[in-house]
Amino acid sequence: MSTRALRLGVCGPVGTGKSSLIATICRELAGTLRLGVVTNDIYTDEDARFLRSAGVLPAERIVGVETGACPHTAIRDDVTANLLAVEELEERFAPLDVVLVESGGDNLTATFSPALVDVQLFVLDVAGGGDVARKGGPGIERADLLVVNKTDLAPYVGVEVARMVHDAEHARQGRPVLALSRTDPGSVDTLAAWVEDRLAHFRAGDLVPVDPGPMAAHAHPHPH
Ligand SMILES: Nc1nc2c(ncn2[C@@H]2O[C@H](COP(=O)(O)OP(=O)(O)OP(=O)(O)O)[C@@H](O)[C@H]2O)c(=O)[nH]1
Numbered sequence: 129m130s131t132r133a134l135r136l137g138v139c140g141p142v143g144t145g146k147s148s149l150i151a152t153i154c155r156e157l158a159g160t161l162r163l164g165v166v167t168n169d170i171y172t173d174e175d176a177r178f179l180r181s182a183g184v185l186p187a188e189r190i191v192g193v194e195t196g197a198c199p200h201t202a203i204r205d206d207v208t209a210n211l212l213a214v215e216e217l218e219e220r221f222a223p224l225d226v227v228l229v230e231s232g233g234d235n236l237t238a239t240f241s242p243a244l245v246d247v248q249l250f251v252l253d254v255a256g257g258g259d260v261a262r263k264g265g266p267g268i269e270r271a272d273l274l275v276v277n278k279t280d281l282a283p284y285v286g287v288e289v290a291r292m293v294h295d296a297e298h299a300r301q302g303r304p305v306l307a308l309s310r311t312d313p314g315s316v317d318t319l320a321a322w323v324e325d326r327l328a329h330f331r332a333g334d335l336v337p338v339d340p341g342p343m344a345a346h347a348h349p350h351p352h
Pocket residue numbers: 141142143144145146147148149175232233234277278279280281308309310311
C-alpha cells in the first residue's frame with residue numbers, strides 16, 4: 129500500500145491536446161478523486177495558466193515548472209524540479225489521489241523517467257497524420273496508454289481513425305490504444321475509467337512502472 133498519490137505522466141508532440149486531455153480528466157474525476165497537476169514549459173507557465181483558467185481544479189493545485197532550454201531533461205534525465213513540485217503538492221494537499229504531470233514542448237520521442245511517474249500516456253492527434261502511429265518511437269510503442277486524439281477532426285484531415293488505431297496497436301504489440309475526442313463522451317468515459325483502473329492497481333501495490341525507453345538522440349539549442 130502506498131500513501132503518496134499515483135503520478136501520471138502525459139507527453140506527446142506539441143499541440144496534440146495534452147493540456148486539454150488533462151483538463152478533461154480533471155473535469156471527469158475531480159468530483160470523486162483528489163487531484164493535483166504539474167505542468168512543464170520552457171520559459172513560461174502557459175500550460176498551468178491555461179488549466180487554471182479552465183476552472184477544472186482550484187488554481188493552487190496546478191503548479192508550473194519552468195524547465196529552461198531542454199524540456200525533455202526535466203522529465204527524463206534530471207527529474208529533481210518535477211519531483212519537488214509533485215512532493216510539494218502532495219504535502220500541501222495531503223492526501224492526494226492522483227498527480228498529473230504534463231511534459232512541455234516535446235518532440236515525438238519524449239518519454240518520462242519511471243523515477244518521476246508511475247504510469248504514462250502518450251498523446252498523438254489525427255491532425256499529425258495517419259502515418260505517425262505506424263512510424264513508432266519509444267513513447268508510441270511502449271507508453272502505458274497511447275491516445276489518438278481529436279478524432280472529431282479526422283474527416284477534415286483525411287485520416288481514417290480505425291486505420292490509425294490499427295497501425296498503433298500493431299506498433300505497440302497489443303498495448304492499449306484509445307481513440308479520443310473531447311466531443312465524444314464514450315471515449316472520455318473510457319479515459320477516466322483507465323485512470324481509475326491504474327489507481328486501483330497502484331493502491332493494491334501491483335502497478336509496476338514501465339520505462340518506455342530513452343528518447344532518440346536530439347540536439348539541445350544553445351541559450352546564447
Ligand atoms: N477538435 C478538437 N480539438 C482539440 C481537442 N483537444 C484539444 N484540441 C485543441 O487542440 C489545440 C491544442 O490543444 P492543447 O491542449 O493546448 O495541446 P498541448 O498538447 O497541451 O499543446 P502544447 O502544450 O503547446 O504542447 C487547442 O486548440 C485545443 O482546443 C479535441 O478533442 N478535438
